[in-house]
Amino acid sequence: MANVTxxxxxxxxxxxxxxxxxxxxxxxxxxxxxxxxxxxxGKSTLLRMVAGLETVTGGEIDIGGRxxxxxEPADRDIAMVFQNYALYPHMSVYNNMAYGLRNRGMAxxxxxxxxxxxxxxxxxxxxxxxxxxxxxxxxxxxxxxxxAIVRQPKVxxxxxxxxxxxxxLRIAMRVEIRKLQRRLNTTSIYVxxxxxxxxxxxxxxxxxxxxxxxxxxxxxxxYEKPATTFVAxxxxxxxxxxxSTRPEEIRSQLAGSNAADAGILGIRPEDFVITDxxxxxxxxxxxxxEAIERxxxxxFVYGCREQEGxxxxxxxxxxxxxxxxxRIPGTEAPAIGQKIRVAALRNKLHLxxxxxxxxxxx
Amino acid sequence: MQKQAIFQSKLLPYALVAPQLAIVLxxxxxxxxxxxxxxxxxxxxxxxxxxxxxxxxxVELFRDPAYFEAILRTFFFSFAIAVSSLSFALLLAVMAxxxxxxxxLYRTLLxxxxxxxxxxxxxxxxxxxxxxLGVLSRxxxxxxxxxxxxxxxxxxxxxxxxxxxxxxxxxxxxxxxxGLQSIPRSVLExxxxxxxxxxxxxxxxxxxxxxxxxxxxxxxxxxxxxxxTFGIIDTMTRGGPGTSTVTLVYKVYSDGLLGGNLGSSAAxxxxxxxxxxxLTGIQFRFVERKVxx
Numbered sequence: 001m002a003n004v005t006x007x008x009x010x011x012x013x014x015x016x017x018x019x020x021x022x023x024x025x026x027x028x029x030x031x032x033x034x035x036x037x038x039x040x041x042g043k044s045t046l047l048r049m050v051a052g053l054e055t056v057t058g059g060e061i062d063i064g065g066r067x068x069x070x071x072e073p074a075d076r077d078i079a080m081v082f083q084n085y086a087l088y089p090h091m092s093v094y095n096n097m098a099y100g101l102r103n104r105g106m107a108x109x110x111x112x113x114x115x116x117x118x119x120x121x122x123x124x125x126x127x128x129x130x131x132x133x134x135x136x137x138x139x140x141x142x143x144x145x146x147x148a149i150v151r152q153p154k155v156x157x158x159x160x161x162x163x164x165x166x167x168x169l170r171i172a173m174r175v176e177i178r179k180l181q182r183r184l185n186t187t188s189i190y191v192x193x194x195x196x197x198x199x200x201x202x203x204x205x206x207x208x209x210x211x212x213x214x215x216x217x218x219x220x221x222x223y224e225k226p227a228t229t230f231v232a233x234x235x236x237x238x239x240x241x242x243x244s245t246r247p248e249e250i251r252s253q254l255a256g257s258n259a260a261d262a263g264i265l266g267i268r269p270e271d272f273v274i275t276d277x278x279x280x281x282x283x284x285x286x287x288x289x290e291a292i293e294r295x296x297x298x299x300f301v302y303g304c305r306e307q308e309g310x311x312x313x314x315x316x317x318x319x320x321x322x323x324x325x326x327r328i329p330g331t332e333a334p335a336i337g338q339k340i341r342v343a344a345l346r347n348k349l350h351l352x353x354x355x356x357x358x359x360x361x362x
Numbered sequence: 363m364q365k366q367a368i369f370q371s372k373l374l375p376y377a378l379v380a381p382q383l384a385i386v387l388x389x390x391x392x393x394x395x396x397x398x399x400x401x402x403x404x405x406x407x408x409x410x411x412x413x414x415x416x417x418x419x420x421v422e423l424f425r426d427p428a429y430f431e432a433i434l435r436t437f438f439f440s441f442a443i444a445v446s447s448l449s450f451a452l453l454l455a456v457m458a459x460x461x462x463x464x465x466x467l468y469r470t471l472l473x474x475x476x477x478x479x480x481x482x483x484x485x486x487x488x489x490x491x492x493x494x495l496g497v498l499s500r501x502x503x504x505x506x507x508x509x510x511x512x513x514x515x516x517x518x519x520x521x522x523x524x525x526x527x528x529x530x531x532x533x534x535x536x537x538x539x540x541g542l543q544s545i546p547r548s549v550l551e552x553x554x555x556x557x558x559x560x561x562x563x564x565x566x567x568x569x570x571x572x573x574x575x576x577x578x579x580x581x582x583x584x585x586x587x588x589x590x591t592f593g594i595i596d597t598m599t600r601g602g603p604g605t606s607t608v609t610l611v612y613k614v615y616s617d618g619l620l621g622g623n624l625g626s627s628a629a630x631x632x633x634x635x636x637x638x639x640x641l642t643g644i645q646f647r648f649v650e651r652k653v654x655x
Contacts, residue, residue, distance in 0.1 A: 053551050074557040086548035090570040099566070100556035147556070 002064030002077075002154035002187050003029045004050065010058030011045055011211075019045045021211040022059065027204060030185040032178070034219075036198035037208035038234070044159055046208070047191045051080050051157050064154050074103075079148035080157040083164065085140045087132040087147075093119075094128040097146045111150075118146040121180070138169045145177070149184065156181070158190040162197065174200060195235050199223065207231045229356030232266045238300060238325045240266045240350065253283045254349075263354025269300065269327035271348035274340050284343040287324055292333045299333045301326040303340065394635060400628035419629040428605065429613070429630075436609040439523060440587035444580055447527035451534030452572075456564070458535070459542040469539065476532035480590055484597030487525040511599070515606025518599045522607050525598065526591045534579050541575035542568070581645040585638065610634055 004027040011020035019042045027033040035043040048054040050061055052073035060067050068076050079100075087096050097115045119125045122142040132140055141161065148156055158177070162170045178201055181188050192198055198205055198219065205219040207230075215227040219235075226232035226240070233239040245251055245265050254265070267283065278284045287303030305322045326342050334340050351360040369375050404415045423429050458469050478486070490498045493510040502509040511517040545568060553563045569576075592611045595601060601608040601616055608616065610630065618627025 051551075051555060053554070073551075073555045074559070078555065080552065080555050082548045082552060084546065084548055086546060086552040088549060088553070088567060090573075099553070099558070103557035103562065147552075151556075 003027055003031075004033075004064075004155055004187060004189065005062040006046075006050075006059065007062065008059035009046065009049065009056060009061060011042070011049060011054065012057045019211050020049070023208075023213050025204075025206055025213065025216060027187055027189060030187055031203040032181050032188045032190065032201055033204045033206060034190045034192060034198045034202035035206045035208055036192055036195060036234075037214075039193055041208045042211040043191045043193075043208050047157055047159055047189060050155075050189060051078060052076050077154040078157055079151045079153040079155075080159065081144045081148050081161045083160040085132075085144040085161075085164075087140055087143055089132050092129050092131060093124060093135070093143050093146075096132065096143055097150050100147065100151050114150045114152075115146075118150045121149070122146050137165055138173065141165060141173060145180070149180070152186075154187065156186050156188040158188065160192055161190075163192075163194070170197075177201065195237060199235070205235075207234060209234075225359065226266075226350065227359050229264055229266065229352050232350060232352070236268060238269050238327065240268050241272075241324050242266045242352075242356075243305075243324075245351075249285070250283065261353070262351035262360050264352040264356055266350035266352060267344045267348060268350075269325040271344045272324075272326040272328075272342040273344075274301075274326065274328065274334065275343050276341055277343070278341075279343050279345055281346040282344055283349060284341055285324065286339065286341050287326075289334050289336050289338045289340060290323075292336060294331050294333070296331070297329070299328050299331055301328060301333055301340075303342070397628045397631040397635070400624055401632050402625075403628075404625045415625070419625040420633075423626055423629050423633070431605070432608055432610050432613045435519075435607075436588060436611075439519070439526075439591070439609055440584045442523045443527045443530065443587040443591070444583035446523065447530040447583060448534055448576065448579055450527070451531045452538050452576075454531070455535050455538035455542055456568075458539055472535050473532050475529055476536075478529065480526075480529065480593030481597045483525050483529045484594040487521065487528070487594075488598055491521055511603075513603055515603050518603060518607050522591065522595055522598060525594050526587060529594070530583055530586055534583070537575055537579055538572070541572045545571050578645070581641060585641055588634075588637065588641075610637075 004025075006023050006025045009020055009023045010018070012018045023046060025033065035046060037043045045054055049056050050063075052068065052071065056069045061069055063076055063078070088099060091099065094115055097118060098111045101111045101114065115128070116125070119128055122145060124139070124142055124146060127135065127139065132143065135143065141164075144161065161177070162173050165173060174197055177190075190197075190201055192201075202219045204216065205222055206216050207214045207222065209230050215222055215231045222231060223235055226235060229242055233242060243250065243265050245254060245262050250265060254262070265283070275284075286306050287301075288306070289301055290304050291302040293300040293302070303324045303326060305324060324342070352358060353360060401419050402414060402416060404413045404418065405411070454472060458465060458472065462468065475483075488496070490496050491502075491509070491511065493499055493512055499509050508514075509517065511521045549571075550563060550567060553567045558566060588609070589611055591609065592615065595607055595609065595612050596615075599607045601612050611634065614627050614630045614634065617623045617630065621627075
C-alpha cells in the first residue's frame with residue numbers, strides 16, 4: 001500500500017547535537033525494515049521522526065509518495081507499537097483498540113467488527129473488557145499490536161516492542177509479528193538493538209551507528225559481506241574475530257593477495273576449525289584455550305593468541321586484543337590450558353581497511 | 363527481618379511517644395472536649411451563671427434560619443472556590459508541563475502565593491479592590507461597573523471567592539503538575555498517532571488519568587474553603603455587608619466572641635467538627651481506592 005523513503009534525513013537538536021547525520025533508506029511496499037544498532041545510535045529517533053513525534057531538521061520523509069515532514073502524526077496514516085506499550089490505562093482492552101477508530105469518526109458497528117476480528121487473531125477475545133493493569137506483559141503487548149492493526153494503516157512502526165518481555169515470550173512474539181506482517185502485507189519499520197531479532201525479522205536490514213547508516217541490505221548478505229568492522233562485529237553472536245594484519249604471523253599467511261592493503265582481518269567464530277594442519281590457502285593460528293562455554297548444540301572456545309594482539313578500530317562487543325572465539329558443533333572441546341591450532345579457509349576471510357570503514361575483496 | 367522494634371525498657375517507648383501525645387491531647391482533644399461540654403451549657407449575659415441545658419443549643423441552632431443561610435453560603439463558597447481554583451490551576455499546570463524556556467522560574471513564581479498567610483491575602487486583595495483605595499476599583503468604575511463590595515453583598519462574596527481561590531491555586535498547581543508529569547509521554551504520543559487532536563487528547567486521556575489527583579484536591583479544597591478562609595473573610599469583609607459573607611467558621615467566631623453566645627458557638631463548632639470528620643473520612647476511604655483507573 002505504501003513505501004517509505006528517507007532522503008538525506010537529518011536531525012539536529014537545538015543544542016547543536018546531531019542525532020541523525022543524513023540517512024537514506026528506501027523501504028518497498030509491504031517490506032519489513034529493521035533498524036538495528038547499539039543504544040544511542042539514533043534508531044529510535046529516526047523511527048519517531050517517521051512517526052511525526054520528532055521534527056525533521058533536514059531531508060525528506062516520504063510515505064506512499066507524499067512528503068510528510070510537516071504533517072501531523074495523526075494524518076500520516078501510520079500506527080506505532082511502543083516499547084512500554086503505551087496502553088491507555090483507564091480504558092478497557094476494547095476501548096484501547098477502538099479509540100483510534102472513534103477519533104476518526106468510524107461507525108460503532110464497523111468498530112466492533114474490526115476490534116473483534118483483531119481480538120480473535122491476537123487471542124484477546126476473552127479479555128476485551130479488562131483493563132491493561134489486569135493483563136500480563138505478553139497480553140499487553142498483543143493489545144498494543146491490536147491497537148495498531150485495527151486501524152489498517154499504511155505503515156506499522158515498532159519501537160523495541162519485545163524488549164520488556166522475557167526471553168521465551170520474546171521469541172514467540174517475534175514469530176507472531178513476522179507472521180502477522182506477512183499476512184497483512186503492511187510496510188513495517190522495526191527498531192531493535194537485538195541483532196538476532198533484526199536478522200530474523202528483516203527483509204531489509206539497516207545497521208546504524210552514531211547517527212549514520214553503516215550498511216543497508218538483505219540480512220544474510222550483510223552477514224556474509226559486512227561493509228565495515230562495526231557491522232562485522234555487531235551482526236552475529238558471538239561477534240566476528242577481528243585482528244590486525246600487521247603481525248608477521250598473519251601478514252605472511254596473507255601474502256600474495258590484495259590483502260596487502262588490508263589493515264584488519266575478520267574471521268567468524270564458526271569459520272574456524274581446530275586442526276593441526278595448515279590449509280593450503282587460508283589462515284592458521286596457534287591458541288591457548290582460556291575458557292569453554294557449552295550451550296548444548298555448540299561450544300564456544302575462547303583462546304588467547306601466542307603473540308601479543310594489537311587493538312583494531314573500535315567496535316561494539318569487542319574482544320580484548322589477542323582473544324579469539326571459536327565456535328564448534330557438539331560438546332567435545334579441548335581442555336582449558338591446552339595449546340591448539342585453529343584454521344580458516346581463504347574464502348571465509350573478511351578483509352577491511354585499517355580504519356575499519358571499508359571492506360576489501362580478498 | 364523483624365519490623366517490630368525491640369525495646370529493653372518498658373517505659374522507653376511510652377516516653378518516646380509522650381511529647382506527641384501531649385501535643386495532641388492539649389491542643390486537639392482538650393479544646394474539642396471543651397467545645398462539646400460548652401455546647402450543652404447556657405451562660406447568662408454577664409457570665410455569672412451557667413446552666414446545663416442538654417441539646418437546647420443545637421435545637422435552637424437548627425431552628426435558626428440564619429444558620430441555614432450560613433450553611434448554604436458555605437457550600438456555595440466552597441463549591442465556587444474549589445471549582446475556580448482547580449480549573450485555573452489545571453490550566454496553568456498544563457501550560458507549565460511543556461518544555462519551555464525558563465519553565466523553572468515560571469513554576470517557582472506560581473508556587474509562591476502558597477507561602478502567603480490568609481489574612482495577608484485578604485489585605486493584598488483589599489489594596490487592589492477596596493472601593494476607595496483599590497487600584498483596580500478605579501478601572502472597574504471607568505468600565506461602568508458600580509464596584510462597591512462594602513455595600514453590595516454579591517460583590518463582597520465574589521471578592522472573597524476570588525481571594526480564597528487565588529491563594530489555593532499554587533497548592534493545586536503543584537499537585538496537578540506532579541500528576542501531569544506522571545502520565546507517560548508515550549501514552550499521549552500514542553493518542554496523537556491514534557488521531558486525537560490536543561483538546562480531545564486532554565479530555566479523553568490526560569483528564570481521566572488525572573482523576574485521582576482531581577478528587578484528592580477537591581476534598582482538600584473544600585476543607586480549605588470551609589475552614590482556612592477565616593483569615594481572608596476577617597480581613598476583607600468581617601462577614602459583611604450584613605451577613606452576606608458569614609460562613610460557618612466565621613459564624614462560630616462572630617456568635618461566640620463578638621455576640622457572646624458561647625453555647626451556640628460551641629454547638630456550631632461541634633457541627634463543624636463532625637463535618638471535618640466526614641470529609642476526612644471520605645478522603646481516606648475513596649482517594650486511594652475508588653477513583654483509580
